[in-house]
Amino acid sequence: MSSPDEYDVVVVGGRLAGTATAMLLARRGVRVLVLDRARRGTDTLSTHAFMRGGVLQLHRWGLLDKVVAAGTPAIRGARFHYHDEAAGVETVAIDFEPVGGVDALYAPRRTVLDAIVVDAAVQAGAEVRFGTNVTALDRGRDGRVAGVSGRDDHGHSFSARGRLIVGADGMRSFVARTVEAPVLRTGEGAGAVVYGRWALPDVEGYEWFYRPGAAAGFIPTNGGEVVVFAGTSIDRFRGEIAGDIRAGYLRLLKEVVGDRVSPSECPDRLWTFPGMSGFIRQPWGAGWALVGDAASFTDPLSAHGMTDALRDAELLAQAVTAVLAGEDETAAMTAYQERREQVAGPVFSAADCLATYRWTMPEVKQALLDLSKAMKTEHDVLTALGN
Numbered sequence: 001m002s003s004p005d006e007y008d009v010v011v012v013g014g015r016l017a018g019t020a021t022a023m024l025l026a027r028r029g030v031r032v033l034v035l036d037r038a039r040r041g042t043d044t045l046s047t048h049a050f051m052r053g054g055v056l057q058l059h060r061w062g063l064l065d066k067v068v069a070a071g072t073p074a075i076r077g078a079r080f081h082y083h084d085e086a087a088g089v090e091t092v093a094i095d096f097e098p099v100g101g102v103d104a105l106y107a108p109r110r111t112v113l114d115a116i117v118v119d120a121a122v123q124a125g126a127e128v129r130f131g132t133n134v135t136a137l138d139r140g141r142d143g144r145v146a147g148v149s150g151r152d153d154h155g156h157s158f159s160a161r162g163r164l165i166v167g168a169d170g171m172r173s174f175v176a177r178t179v180e181a182p183v184l185r186t187g188e189g190a191g192a193v194v195y196g197r198w199a200l201p202d203v204e205g206y207e208w209f210y211r212p213g214a215a216a217g218f219i220p221t222n223g224g225e226v227v228v229f230a231g232t233s234i235d236r237f238r239g240e241i242a243g244d245i246r247a248g249y250l251r252l253l254k255e256v257v258g259d260r261v262s263p264s265e266c267p268d269r270l271w272t273f274p275g276m277s278g279f280i281r282q283p284w285g286a287g288w289a290l291v292g293d294a295a296s297f298t299d300p301l302s303a304h305g306m307t308d309a310l311r312d313a314e315l316l317a318q319a320v321t322a323v324l325a326g327e328d329e330t331a332a333m334t335a336y337q338e339r340r341e342q343v344a345g346p347v348f349s350a351a352d353c354l355a356t357y358r359w360t361m362p363e364v365k366q367a368l369l370d371l372s373k374a375m376k377t378e379h380d381v382l383t384a385l386g387n
Contacts, residue, residue, distance in 0.1 A: 009166060010148055011035070017310075018169070019126075021168060035132045035134055041115065047306065049206065050105055051303065052096075052379050053382050064102075067106055073221070075104055075106060079093045099379070100379070100383050132158065133153075134174060138161070146162070163324070175294060176290055186279050187352040188355075189233075190233070191231045193300050194241065194252075199265065210256075213358075214255055215231045216231065216256040232357055246270060280295070283312075292312065302350070339381070343377060351371065354371075
């Protein structure tokens with residue numbers, strides 16, 4: 001193996017959190033390498049939906065216009081459908097008011113969004129390598145993480161050193177496992193979700209459906225398609241759906257949304273998330289940091305994962321920039337952790353309540369109100385960061 005390449009920061013994981021972190025660091029003059037084992041342009045499991053905080057970040061970073069130019073539909077309202085066995089269905093409609101230069105929400109395909117953020121990272125000066133699998137973290141004599149090594153998709157070995165190694169490699173993060181990042185909080189709920197992208201021309205905004213033990217949603221995305229998801233508890237998923245995903249998905253949709261979709265129009269490709277409890281990990285240590293789902297995973301019923309990724313990318317980039325500029329590492333990274341907890345903690349709590357699927361309609365309404373308040377706090381924190 002040749003001598004390792006030298007960088008200020010090496011990011012393991014080239015999806016949304018990793019490339020956004022790299023872009024922000026590179027824009028500040030940091031030498032960054034991003035490594036991802038997938039090939040460029042591949043799709044990935046995703047809710048697609050951005051909440052206001054995520055759209056605000058794209059706007060602040062100068063990327064929102066590119067998302068719009070890609071044909072991503074503007075979403076200017078949402079409808080909430082609550083099915084109560086005694087009272088029937090109650091529908092609540094809300095319109096999104098313009099705030100902070102953002103007048104709509106968006107739910108881009110990941111093949112669209114990820115390419116935009118990767119290109120922005122490269123344009124800023126970051127080096128991004130796809131098809132590279134990190135298999136080890138390298139440590140200095142003091143035990144501090146100091147680099148990575150692995151193989152590319154041609155079987156060639158590589159190594160790279162950095163003052164900081166960032167794990168942005170998902171909920172089952174190799175980096176987090178290897179450094180044994182402590183889990184600070186574990187959720188009580190865990191929901192499974194199945195979705196497909198349907199042709200539903202009558203859906204213009206987000207639509208969320210709730211009934212005891214199940215939920216569903218309509219999320220307009222690129223190409224005139226609508227992400228249609230159905231979710232339930234892990235136990236019910238394993239007992240009633242996992243054996244025949246397509247049939248179980250359609251039964252669950254029928255139960256929750258009624259005749260809003262026709263089984264004959266169900267797309268061939270379905271995506272399945274079999275469920276996992278949410279968690280919040282310790283996000284930094286000696287020579288390493290975590291961001292995105294590697295740092296904290298929020299149940300997908302919150303539709304907040306992509307917003308989490310962009311929010312924490314900025315918070316981490318601020319902390320890393322401060323460290324590289326000479327600020328005490330412990331102080332800067334502790335500030336990252338505390339600010340993340342300030343905004344992520346309330347979102348996590350509300351989402352975890354939803355993920356139990358044990359709620360009544362009054363309880364799910366309260367959880368959604370709590371989530372809305374948490375997202376307002378999040379938006380205020382991000383707005384205060386400036387441009």
